[in-house]
Amino acid sequence: MLTSYVTPYKVAIVALIILYCENEVPASHRIELMSRILPFVDGDAVLDGDIHDLEKLVEGIPARYGSLYQLLLERLWQIRCLDDLDSFVSSTDSYTRGSEDGEVAKIKPSSILGTYFRKCFLAFDELSFHRVSQLWDAYQAFLEPSRHQIPDQFLPVPTRSPLAESTDRISGIELPKSLMNSNNNNNNKNNVSMVSEQNLSSVMEGYAKDPANGQTNDDVKKVLDSLNSLSEKELLPPPVHYVKYLYASKECDYETAFECLHRYYDYAMDNRGRTDYQYALFSLAKLQAEFGAHNEALKAAQEAISVARENYDVDCLTRILAWVYSILSKNPSLQPPESLASKEQIAHFLRTKSGEVSLVLQAQSYLDHAQSAMVSSEPLVEVFESIVKSYHTTLKSDSRSKPNELNLVQAKLWSRLGVGPLATLFLSSATPGVVRARHFLIQGKPLLAIEALNSCKHKLLQEDQKQWLPAYTLLQCEIALSQHQLVDARRLVRQLMSLSWIDADTAEEANMCQIRLYMLSGEESLAAQTISFRLQSTIDRGMDVSYQIRYLLLQIRLLCNTGAPSRALSLAIRALLLAEKASLVVLALEALVLLASILTHMNYKNDALDLLDWAMPRILETDNAQLIDEAYKTLTAAGHVPS
Template identity: 25%
Template sequence: MSKPRYLTPSKISLLVLVNLYCSSGVPSSAIVPVLSFILSQCFPTPPSAARVSRVAKHHDISTSVHAFEDILHRHASSMPGRTLLDVFLKNMWEMNSFDELFNLFDRLGGLLTRPSEEELRNHSVERVYLSPTSPLGSLIRRARVEFVRLPFDDAIRLWSAFIAYRAPTAQWTKRLAGLSSLGIDSVAADLGIKSGDGLYETAYGRFSGEEATEYALSLDDLERLMEFQLDRLQRLGCRVPEDMKDPLREMLESSGTAPRQAHLVKFFDTWKAGDYTSAFDHLHRYFDYAMQARERIHYQYALLHMAILHADFGCFDEAIAAINETIATARENQDIHCLNFSLNWLHHMSKAYPKHMKRAGYMGMLGSEKEALAFLKAKARETKTYNLLSATLLNEAKLHLLMGDPVTRAFDHLFQSSHLNLKENISNHGSHMLFQSALSSRLGLNYMSNVYCELLLHCYHHSCPLDEQVRAIGRRTFLVAQKGQYAEALSMLDKMNTPANHSIKFHHYVFLCTGLVKLKRAIHWTDWTACEALLLSLQPDSSTDPELSFMLSESRIYYLVARGLFSEAFKALDTLSTSLKDEGADVMQRVEVLIAKAEIYRLAGEPERGFSVALRAASVSFKARLMPCLWSAVGMLANILNSIGEYGAAMRLLHAVIPQVSAPLNPKSGEICAHCSPVAREFRPLREWEVVLAPG
């Protein structure tokens, strides 16, 4: 049996409630809850990102009759001793024949008829009349059109499904005089026909409970369910939950003709699962259907999805070709929103993967990075796409940090973006929390950095994409590992929720984070066999996060330094430095490379050559307010001065920086240790006297 297009028993019940409201049967105190309930069932809105949804985790798509009971039994009616639920059920059970179903739609049609001037002058209008363009008017107009289009057999099925739908409320009829004796069909009662008779079974017996359940869901409800799934998949970047896959499959198989959104849901699910071929297949199916339905406005979005899919799997040549065609098509169709999003995504990719984009032939479309952000910001203001404007302001704040500009400029753009989020109710909390965490870490406030990550995970996890949650957990892990507490860091990664329905990139990110923590611990413990095994397994690919790629390269360099292979370490450092310079990388990464170079010079017995490098790192760190790098650079300068016999100058430097760092000196060698030189402390091997004192 095919599913109905629109009308279901729950829709009939909503129409009964609308008719009750328009007949002034709803008291003033219950008007707002009743109208809110009706509109939420007909025109559902996404939940606010500022609070957790209180909707049950497991619920039916179609509104059960118990939902009406929950909302109506709390309100008294105009009848003494009766609640609004009693009045509603009275109207429901007064529909005691198939003919009454037609009468309901006739009465609803009268609600859309404007009263005459004479009736308005005489104040004889006792009903609420609806405008045809109002939400309730639109509901009634569509319901009446769909009912008129129903074949007779489908109308009988709808009536029989409505009888089964209201059956759980039969006990309420005992409280309502005159209803309990009529049964489900007053015509059958007048003719003396009852259950078991041939005519009665012909009319109602063939409609089993299973078929009634099947008829409770319409194609319109199924499309709404698919739209909800798409919203979750796109906004959170996750996969379809396992407990939802089987019900979805059963609904689609029973519907006969699956809605086109089902192909897009399968596309996102297979994409996040890492099934490249199936993802392309479902994407082509969805947009081929859209083109057949003459919805050519979807063509540029097909190309946009294809570009993102190519880039996610490291095919940057195909991604650039697809995004260029997307931009050209969006300009041709004058789709400003798609055009702005495409340009913003292209700018993001050129910044996140500059090496791969240049290798693929991308030479820049929007000029310099500042010009690109200014262009995107102007276009976002012009088209009033505030979510794009908020993201652009946040990107501008990130650019100031990456270039080493004053921190006040970054704070300025951050506050502008936050104000816009509050004013326009934009759900962009995850990006803001991560940026504030990174900003606090650069200022040396590791505690605040950890607090922002915890705030994201505990307060905004329901509205943040999965990728941002994973990054927050990874950042917390590295903050703990930086203190030398490797066991606790690995425990945090082990406790992560890693169900099978998470994306393949999620598992790859967790694998790399775990490997990095183990590699740092192995270097710290001088376990060279484990280091070599981990370095072989931790090979980044083109889709690896650039920050993790840098950390892997840095760990490899410090492994070579710890082994005493200074020439190999210096070659790897030069390669990394050249790569960072070509990519226009973060100033913090470049400063860390300078500190590592100074450390290599000092350990190789040439501290004079490392002095100027460390001094340059300290100068850049001070200007950019990179406090951890500044402390490491000053500690490196003190160690270099100490190694060449300038003990007084080293002591003056240490006295200047230790009150801020609160780190003691190494009692054996006099070198600055602990928090003052976190990079060197993380990777250098433990000495004999430190084994007892080392944390973890």
């Protein structure tokens, strides 16, 4: 059940503080005890516990005579009825006031402990009789597990009704010992638990503001599960509904997510009005994006930005713009609404202003700029500068999640530069298996990619299955194509194309698998049409230039297979120049190997050998298995002299 503030655990903390004030704790342990108590009395960011948590709280701290925990239990078991509980809580007021004889108060009213005593006293004084009865039931249930640890003289004498006593006298039957030791408690009372609404709101609100700190926070999840047993008549604090929305969204339970989000803002808006409206719209935008309704999500974000500006909420405005930028980066085909600035202007705003709101946001803005610079073929100096700035800001912010993201970006950068071992070094064991699998796939090592995916399968949440399933299907398709299992490859390509939630990168990989399938099946005209369409589409949508080069390389292979190497020559030079300009070393070397193959077909074998002789050291550095295999085959063909 929920209570406004006072709970059995808080009563126990009050008793512990009283023992502290009565000098029952040796001087050598007083500071240690106070350091353990303070989190429960200074603020509301800690939830109450049970009797076992209380035992852990005072573990290792002695009393002046014996065990502090034993002394505390004796003091708590002396509260034998509801009147004793009322007298005990009322006595806290005397500790913050001096006596009439001029004795100084043991606790200053303005101190942290004095404030805590006052809050407990006022909260208990405001309870209705029904709530006080519930508190007493919860208090009995709270102490019950410690019954065997207390001498019999401290246990309350069981109370009997006059009718029961009369019946015993008449019948002369002795009552069973189990009834005599029942302490007037039944099984229902032993299951009573009580949660402070004020503490619950504070904990949940803190988690709602920054859920990334805990990622999958087991403690919060445990609290949510325990709240499910509360009566429907209990009105949960609004932050609880918001945290339930976060978990429902993570588990892809969108119906529950919508319901919890609606409840949260239905309750919260009554108290806060339009000052919180931007957060409601922002949450709605994120939920719609989870559905894949990105256009509707951007419209909700646009309205949220307008309200945030109206309320001068710079913090919320910056967070919304950071989210909008990430959505636009992941989906290049999307265009920001007309009322919003361009993507570049949003990025500039985040780099200059996000530091005033959050160092984590500023670090993310530098990281986003580094990735954008890579995609748009900007100078490498700018990419490295943004990565260093992000790393420096991350160290200042002491963030737990950003270093992993930094490693991913650096792995991507070194992979594009053709330094395969260094890229692998940045992909530590903490890196998600899906990301490591994609890296191994780019290196031409599909079996290692499958192993990476299988290693993380049992750890995945339902939310992560949306990433894992397309990646696994794509890898299976790559293996089927490399082994010329066309029937399996065709089935897997259809599966990939039918998935509605795949990201832009996976969609492009699926398109390339489809083109390779057409080429292996002898459908050259269909492959040529698809390549032409996809190549133009990537240019129009402003996709990563690497995709343009890869489509060009597929077109070169198609022309070589159809006996038109002279037409492929100009395309190979074009792909080489594009890759060199974008610092895509692996793709440049692949274009170079194709150029050598074309020269070999045109009987310019000496020129082909010169190219390969110059490129082989760099090719071996890439650690790309497919590229190395193809280079050796081309080298063999160029060096072969027919008899």
